[in-house]
Amino acid sequence: MKKGFLCNSPTKESKDEVKTEAVGxxxxxxxxxxxxxxxxQTESVAKMKLDxxxxxxxxxxxxxxxxxxxxxxxxxxxxxxxxxxxxxxTELMDASKGLTNMALAHEIxxxxxxxxxxxxxxxEVEKQVxxxxxxxxxxxxEDQLKADPPQxxxxxxxxxxxxxxxxxxxxxxxxxxxxxxxxxxxxIEVIQQQIDNECLEFEKYAxxxxxxxxxxxxxxxxxxxxxLKEMTDVVPLFRGIMDLLEQMKLDMANFTIQQVRxxxxxxxxxxxxxxxxxxxDSQDDGLASTREWLVRHAxxxxxxxxxxxxxxxxxxxxxxxxxxxxxxxxxxxxxxxxVMDQKRIFQLRDKVERVSVxxxxxxxxxxxxxxxxxxxxxxxxxxxxxxxxxxxxxxFYEDSDLLQILPNVAVQVIKDVNDYLEEKKKEKLSDSMMxxxxxxxxxxxxxxxRIRDLLQKRIVDFCKQVISGNMKNIQVPPGLTIxxxxxxxxxxxxxxxxxxxxxxxxxxxxxxxxNHCIFKVEA
Numbered sequence: 001m002k003k004g005f006l007c008n009s010p011t012k013e014s015k016d017e018v019k020t021e022a023v024g025x026x027x028x029x030x031x032x033x034x035x036x037x038x039x040x041q042t043e044s045v046a047k048m049k050l051d052x053x054x055x056x057x058x059x060x061x062x063x064x065x066x067x068x069x070x071x072x073x074x075x076x077x078x079x080x081x082x083x084x085x086x087x088x089x090t091e092l093m094d095a096s097k098g099l100t101n102m103a104l105a106h107e108i109x110x111x112x113x114x115x116x117x118x119x120x121x122x123x124e125v126e127k128q129v130x131x132x133x134x135x136x137x138x139x140x141x142e143d144q145l146k147a148d149p150p151q152x153x154x155x156x157x158x159x160x161x162x163x164x165x166x167x168x169x170x171x172x173x174x175x176x177x178x179x180x181x182x183x184x185x186x187x188i189e190v191i192q193q194q195i196d197n198e199c200l201e202f203e204k205y206a207x208x209x210x211x212x213x214x215x216x217x218x219x220x221x222x223x224x225x226x227x228l229k230e231m232t233d234v235v236p237l238f239r240g241i242m243d244l245l246e247q248m249k250l251d252m253a254n255f256t257i258q259q260v261r262x263x264x265x266x267x268x269x270x271x272x273x274x275x276x277x278x279x280x281d282s283q284d285d286g287l288a289s290t291r292e293w294l295v296r297h298a299x300x301x302x303x304x305x306x307x308x309x310x311x312x313x314x315x316x317x318x319x320x321x322x323x324x325x326x327x328x329x330x331x332x333x334x335x336x337x338x339v340m341d342q343k344r345i346f347q348l349r350d351k352v353e354r355v356s357v358x359x360x361x362x363x364x365x366x367x368x369x370x371x372x373x374x375x376x377x378x379x380x381x382x383x384x385x386x387x388x389x390x391x392x393x394x395x396f397y398e399d400s401d402l403l404q405i406l407p408n409v410a411v412q413v414i415k416d417v418n419d420y421l422e423e424k425k426k427e428k429l430s431d432s433m434m435x436x437x438x439x440x441x442x443x444x445x446x447x448x449x450r451i452r453d454l455l456q457k458r459i460v461d462f463c464k465q466v467i468s469g470n471m472k473n474i475q476v477p478p479g480l481t482i483x484x485x486x487x488x489x490x491x492x493x494x495x496x497x498x499x500x501x502x503x504x505x506x507x508x509x510x511x512x513x514x515n516h517c518i519f520k521v522e523a
Contacts, residue, residue, distance in 0.1 A: 109268035356456035
């Protein structure tokens with residue numbers, strides 16, 4: 001649900017008007033630029049805030065990768081060389097290696113259910129090419145085995161690959177004896193001698209390989225292994241062996257990740273800080289977007305001058321900045337410190353939107369239908385409607401999608417209510433009431449619709465309270481009781497994301513907030 005175009009576009013100050021002057025000559029160890037004059041920049045941000053009084057309509061992002069790796073969608077901010085915002089291939093690859101490793105460690109540490117998945121073809125053409133290449137390999141193997149005399153060049157290639165795959169599964173030191181056994185059975189020189197002497201019994205190697213696989217595979221693969229042992233056709237048998245070995249490699253990789261995850265979690269914060277510093281060292285200003293993000297929430301001049309507010313301002317700026325990601329507007333680049341969580345952030349934002357629309361539909365509907373529904377049945381009817389419309393809203397990614405979705409939502413609400421009335425032997429909804437209900441529900445396409453906007457603000461404010469630590473007597477906001485499970489899920493994911501991010505990047509945030517949000521250099 002990307003925000004990309006304004007209902008009323010903001011007016012931005014020209015770059016010349018917000019140029020800053022460095023006070024110090026040395027670069028700051030945190031990667032932030034030195035203290036600067038921020039008077040004009042703060043005024044510019046304030047003007048923009050006033051201009052953007054309405055929410056942007058969300059539009060899809062085209063060509064945006066969720067990968068945090070440079071060269072595959074990673075935004076490399078602040079890099080300039082002789083006026084060009086680009087990097088040499090060597091510089092790009094060096095930065096990419098560190099950030100890719102950091103991204104993997106980050107995913108393992110943050111996502112307790114993290115697991116590697118088999119890479120699937122990116123599109124139908126790639127899928128067809130892969131299938132054709134694989135079919136050509138197995139067809140050639142079959143033709144060679146059926147030739148008179150048989151040819152074994154493909155067979156040698158296949159056994160060599162199987163041997164390598166078996167070795168890749170043996171990661172434990174206790175597997176040394178098994179490695180010796182594999183080397184003895186799949187000794188390529190011995191196999192070549194058997195071919196030269198025309199005494200190779202290729203099909204028997206399948207039995208040897210399946211025996212070794214039986215010692216290594218997870219119990220979940222036993223059924224497939226038993227099926228392969230029953231097969232007699234050589235080529236399909238070896239094809240099945242290759243497929244099962246691919247699955248076993250993935251099983252072993254995920255098992256290893258789960259084994260080392262506690263170690264990764266315990267060291268991930270320090271590791272990410274180190275890798276991020278390496279990234280900053282390769283940039284002229286690697287925190288440009290992060291600074292812009294935090295400065296948008298800078299306190300007013302009156303607040304910074306009042307001693308009683310000053311101690312609380314830093315935490316407030318940070319909490320308000322994090323709350324912004326729940327309604328992230330893709331008109332702005334994502335902060336460098338949040339790039340690795342881009343997918344999670346967009347999923348959270350989209351869920352906030354869907355929950356606010358879903359809840360608004362229910363509140364609007366029941367403002368018209370309350371008199372028709374028995375109070376003791378009200379909660380059950382609401383839950384039925386919510387279950388159905390939540391399914392319809394799964395296709396909601398941008399506001400224009402609601403033009404097609406909301407009329408169907410209105411039809412579903414009317415059907416659910418009429419089914420209830422019929423069950424209670426009451427008259428169905430009149431045509432005029434159905435028309436009014438449909439018009440009200442379809443009006444929710446506008447992100448500034450009063451009820452939708454109010455509910456979304458309450459969800460965001462609730463999450464802000466949670467990350468602020470104000471958990472005492474915290475209650476579900478009015479109107480959100482029907483979606484309290486969704487609210488808890490959003491808040492839970494949000495808190496985990498924010499807390500981990502603060503642990504890693506807190507030093508950078510504190511420096512930026514102190515020098516660019518609160519501290520002002522006099523002219």
